[in-house]
Amino acid sequence: MAVVAGATRGAGRGIAAALGEAGATVVCTGRTTRSSRSEYNRAETIEETAELVTRLGGTGIAVAVDHLDHDRVNALAHQIRTQHGHVDVLVNNIWGGELLKGGPAQWNTPIWKLDLDKGLRLAFSQGHELEAYGAAAVAITPGWLRSEMMLENFGVSEESWRDAIDGARAGRGPSAPPDFALSESPRYVGRAVVALASDPDRARWNKTSVSSGQLAREYGFTDVDGSRPDIWRYIEQVRARGLHANHDDYR
Numbered sequence: 001m002a003v004v005a006g007a008t009r010g011a012g013r014g015i016a017a018a019l020g021e022a023g024a025t026v027v028c029t030g031r032t033t034r035s036s037r038s039e040y041n042r043a044e045t046i047e048e049t050a051e052l053v054t055r056l057g058g059t060g061i062a063v064a065v066d067h068l069d070h071d072r073v074n075a076l077a078h079q080i081r082t083q084h085g086h087v088d089v090l091v092n093n094i095w096g097g098e099l100l101k102g103g104p105a106q107w108n109t110p111i112w113k114l115d116l117d118k119g120l121r122l123a124f125s126q127g128h129e130l131e132a133y134g135a136a137a138v139a140i141t142p143g144w145l146r147s148e149m150m151l152e153n154f155g156v157s158e159e160s161w162r163d164a165i166d167g168a169r170a171g172r173g174p175s176a177p178p179d180f181a182l183s184e185s186p187r188y189v190g191r192a193v194v195a196l197a198s199d200p201d202r203a204r205w206n207k208t209s210v211s212s213g214q215l216a217r218e219y220g221f222t223d224v225d226g227s228r229p230d231i232w233r234y235i236e237q238v239r240a241r242g243l244h245a246n247h248d249d250y251r
Helices: 010-021 046-055 070-083 123-131 148-154 162-169 178-182 186-198 212-219 231-237
Strands: 002-005 025-030 059-064 089-092 139-141 209-211
Touching: 002 010, 010 025, 010 046, 010 059, 010 089, 010 186, 025 046, 025 070, 046 059, 089 186, 139 186, 139 212, 162 178, 178 231, 186 212, 209 212, 212 231
Parallel strands: 002 025, 002 089, 025 059, 139 209
Antiparallel strands: none
16 A cells, blocks of 8 residues: 655656556545646646556545645544555655745755754655664655656657657757656656565665666666666766767666
8 A cells, every 4th residue: 555645746646657557556645636726736636646546557546635734644644544554655755845945045055954844854864763663765766757847848748758859959849958868757766666665675775865767777677668767877977977978878
């Protein structure tokens, strides 16, 4: 049984979908429903995510939750405890950076100088606390994520995302940087979560920060197109050294 906080769109929806592929029951939380929207004012809803989970073989359950509302979070915990008894996988995918960390002028403020009410606990500290209970906390980051908003920004869809690169090369149409060739679908980081959660020896990852590409090399899963994009490895081995390489070598 899994809970994905912030499952409305982007990585959260991709993670919920991948858990659905694995046959999990997934509680999909978020603020945008078919009857109400968040300040992002976008069309994606948690009901759509839950329905996708079910179509992919799992059981999707949509629950409207604002995770800054302590009472609503407590109510969610009570609901899960009553209806399901326990949680096997908890994914904290909420962003809220504009509210929790302030605007761009505050992004470089050291975490120890921030008000505790505006901060979030990190996987490293959580790992220390959870270790005694046989649980593990891991921070997982995607690479260049082809979220709904990212695709919209370049005027393409998930099916036509490569047109953004071709358009840039030809000097026409939507323009994405060449490194967009190493972008990944939201399902990729979702499959990373599934691989990690399915590993009997997952405790070895406790307190670490990893990427979807790194876990793909470790566990052998692929993105929806059968590739294994790893833009972080490309940045480290190529871009940071001022070198040139074929993007296909990092997919």
